Amino acid sequence: MVGPITLLATAVVLPAAAAGVLRRLLRTSMVLSLPIGISALLVNLFFFPGGSEVLLRLGPVTATREGLELALQVLARILAISGAITLFYLTTRPAELVVDLERRGVSPRLAFVANASVQTVPAMVDRASAIIAAQRARGLDTEGSIAQRARGLVPIVGPVIMGSIAEVEQRTMALEARGFTRPGRRTLLWHPADSGAERVARWLLVLTVPALLVARSAGWLDLLG
Amino acid sequence: MLVLEAVSYRYAGAERPAIRQVSLTLDKGEVLGVVGPSEAGKTTLCLVASGLAPRAIRGAMDGRVLLDGADTTALPMHEMAARAGICFQHPQTQLSGICGTVFEEIAFGPMNLGLQRDDVVVRTWDALDVLGITALAERDPMQLSGGQMQLVAIGGLLALRPAHLILDEPTAQLDPGGTRLVGECLARLAAGGASILITEQKTDLLERICGRVVVLEKGGIVAAGPTDEVLAAAGLAAMGVAAPSRVRVRRALAGAGFGDGAIMDALH
């Protein structure tokens, strides 16, 4: 458990604090990892086979100390992963990402898709909230019981999907009309600054991965668990 | 010159064609208005004229579309882009969405064509200049007003230096300020000799910029001629098109017995 937490602290929380996005990072990655985090916590806590030290008995299931430890470890890992992904999105300007990918020889279309998928999330969230508002205005009860809310899913999910399809269609036409489907390299006007320090940091990160793998298999990290 | 020769278009899965036997010519330096009720086929006409249909939208086309003599179905889409630029109703979905500044957004088309860097820069400044939006160059396109976004979309087309501009209800979704802004720009482009095919419900705008107007109803052309004649025709309302304000008020005044010269002069 100490491992993922150390990682979370050094690779996610510290850089996020340095970039001034710590609060947004915490909020976003909490929301992202909450559902999977809770289910992982419950499953590992109550269904860990062969734990000996019983902490809590709830009918047919028991929570053991070993289960709790594993659950916390899984949770820490999920937080480390979701935190790292969120940090990437919060600190990377999509336009810069695309330009840089292209400069490194990635096909413009692939670069566009990579970026569009980043941008689609907030657009989807906006659309979904507008749709929820419109359906509530028509008396859809989203504040009632779970059964009532479940009934409200179709009127919300339907327009979200149809709207996304229509938008993709329109965007595709607009892109085609501007020559985006032309084969071959595009002209690039600029590329993001890439300082020496950034390059060094990037290579250090790349080298850290095999180093950690070696350390792990040699048993030097067992202490951290 | 843009020529449609007896063009019919039926979308994949549709029972009836969206446009039937449409023939029209857009001469160099001409602004041609297309009016008609909704579902008359105006958007389909624009898609066909730009070559997007049938290339990007599935369907069956009859007849021929010629852009400066070249059959559109024989040209790859990126070559069409330099011949005909198309602008749609909704400003947001026309922007690439991946450009951080207006400048890059307008440069997007020329960059796609792989033009020389200097050429891209010159074309982009030219487009900004023609539309009078150089002050927006460094702004984030997604933070602009609807009217400004629509001008950026048009600028993105102009940077491709297309021989023809096809505009599908470019002011329909805009507020009065945006409509005025885009209208003024279109009037400037028209005066500058651009070849424009434009559909609009706002006949007041067409009256100002178009030399000729065609009326589309149920997929077919039902009237065509000089703007003043077509938009002042008595049967226009029956075709589902609003007369320009000037025509409507003149008619109302004349009907009430106020058709004398001094009052009619006040309409201009």
Place this chain on the structure above:
Amino acid sequence: MIELRLEGLVHVYRDSTVRAVDGVDLQVGPGQRVAIVGQNGSGKTTLVRHLNGLLRPTEGRVLVDGSDAARLHVAQLARRVGLVFQDPDRQIFARSVRAEVEFGARNVGMDRADRNDAVSQALAATGLEGESDTNPYDLGDSRRKLLALASVLAMRTPVLVLDEPTTGQDVRGVEIVGSVIRAAHAEGRTVIAISHDMGFVAETFDRVVIMREGRIVLDGSPAGVFAQRAWSTLEETYLEPPFPSRVGARLGLDSTPTDEALIARLRERASDSVPST
């Protein structure tokens, strides 16, 4: 019959510091027809979304029929205030036109007989009576917009709020929206509509509220807000008075926002100038 009252309404969206609505006091009596006009971003949509509780005031109060809207569920308010959104594609989900229109009426708890009656009436009012079984996505943009209007009409709310009902409509669509508003008015319902079409506003509404940067800058009859003394205020909000107003001004007449008003003023002047013998 319901009275709406906004008291010192302020709204600041989350993650924003801008006062989208910045201190609005507005009272709309039962049966009034009110147009709200202004550029995008002037706070019109934010304002009307308070009327059915979709947004809660940051400051101030919204009173619907005397009770504080903040204490009512949106589902409860939906029985009193029907709000039609600008973009129909953000609400249409059903597989048939009729089912789409029935959705709201069912949600507000109408019984079957009332519902059938309300749905048929709403379809007829919007010219969609022949399209009951049509898939909404087979309708063009402007008829989809009328479908969204029909779906709220069928809820038979005493207050009807329309967000840009004429945007993107052709002349027939605009006529239908106008006739729906007149019919609702004749039934004593309150109608509030956001619109960018000054001619339509002058022809269809008794009262025009003009907004700019979250505040009300003009409030009065069409003849009043489009009168020449208000033109400089209109110009500051990038609005133009309707064409008949401009023609009237050139003829030395004021307050002629519609064709009828222009003709009436010309008649008055003609009869004044006839020398009495």
